[in-house]
Amino acid sequence: MSDRVASLDARWILVALLFHLGNLSCRALAWRSILAAAYPAARVSLLDVGAAYAAGVAANAYLPARGGEALKIALVRLRIPGSTVTGVGASNGVVLLFDCVVGVSLLGTAWALGLVPALPHPSLGAVGAAAAVLVVAVGIIALVPRLRANLRQGAAIIGTPGLYVRRVVPFQAGAWVCRLGVAFAMLAAFGVPATLPVAGLVVVAGGMSTLVPATPGGVGTQQLFIVVALQQVASAASALSFSIGMQVGVTLVNTMLGLLAMMLVFGTMRPAAIRAGLRR
Numbered sequence: 653m654s655d656r657v658a659s660l661d662a663r664w665i666l667v668a669l670l671f672h673l674g675n676l677s678c679r680a681l682a683w684r685s686i687l688a689a690a691y692p693a694a695r696v697s698l699l700d701v702g703a704a705y706a707a708g709v710a711a712n713a714y715l716p717a718r719g720g721e722a723l724k725i726a727l728v729r730l731r732i733p734g735s736t737v738t739g740v741g742a743s744n745g746v747v748l749l750f751d752c753v754v755g756v757s758l759l760g761t762a763w764a765l766g767l768v769p770a771l772p773h774p775s776l777g778a779v780g781a782a783a784a785v786l787v788v789a790v791g792i793i794a795l796v797p798r799l800r801a802n803l804r805q806g807a808a809i810i811g812t813p814g815l816y817v818r819r820v821v822p823f824q825a826g827a828w829v830c831r832l833g834v835a836f837a838m839l840a841a842f843g844v845p846a847t848l849p850v851a852g853l854v855v856v857a858g859g860m861s862t863l864v865p866a867t868p869g870g871v872g873t874q875q876l877f878i879v880v881a882l883q884q885v886a887s888a889a890s891a892l893s894f895s896i897g898m899q900v901g902v903t904l905v906n907t908m909l910g911l912l913a914m915m916l917v918f919g920t921m922r923p924a925a926i927r928a929g930l931r932r
């Protein structure tokens with residue numbers, strides 16, 4: 653592993669870093685547009701939204717079940733006067749909705765072409781638990797009018813499809829292009845055959861690992877999926893080294909950006925001050 657790291661092509665690492673920053677920027681711009689439509693009377697700062705998004709992405713690498721999403725919502729809620737947790741949560745759901753559509757489409761295409769050996773089969777217990785949670789959530793929403801109003805406000809941009817297509821879709825599409833760019837550049841840096849189809853497989857495999865968010869950042873699951881996905885173009889050892897190296901590198905970059913984001917939001921790096929700010 654150390655030999656492979658030492659032989660990395662730094663030029664491709666730089667390209668991957670630029671694509672990764674582009675991905676985060678595009679997603680922050682898309683979310684800011686959704687929030688601006690939800691709260692037109694408030695000043696929705698791109699810096700605040702970008703900082704919250706970066707902090708949440710960093711937290712996702714350390715918290716199971718994508719706990720960083722809650723941090724994103726909490727930070728944005730603090731920075732937008734008059735906003736609500738449910739409204740900001742709904743706006744984040746609009747971002748994730750596009751990702752689900754694209755991710756499922758890519759996964760289905762890869763499976764139909766035989767590029768993915770098998771899709772994970774959830775247990776009956778997991779399906780039952782998910783169904784129960786969904787029923788309870790729908791019941792609560794149906795019984796609480798204020799909650800419904802907040803959710804509608806957060807997803808207001810969906811009610812104006814033209815605005816959604818102009819202000820959100822281009823940025824989210826750009827983010828997916830950047831994700832492919834990160835995978836392509838990292839493949840090249842590690843000396844694994846780099847083509848767009850192979851980069852697409854890496855992105856699909858990374859997405860599949862989030863279907864089972866039992867470990868922070870999908871550690872372990874992501875490595876398994878990538879090794880299986882790349883078995884026709886690289887040895888298991890090469891695929892594993894690539895997967896570990898890419899995840900470690902992305903996590904380090906996200907952590908640094910997340911720390912900087914928290915400093916910008918709270919004007920301090922003292923943990924006590926940050927915790928106090930989150931409790932407000």
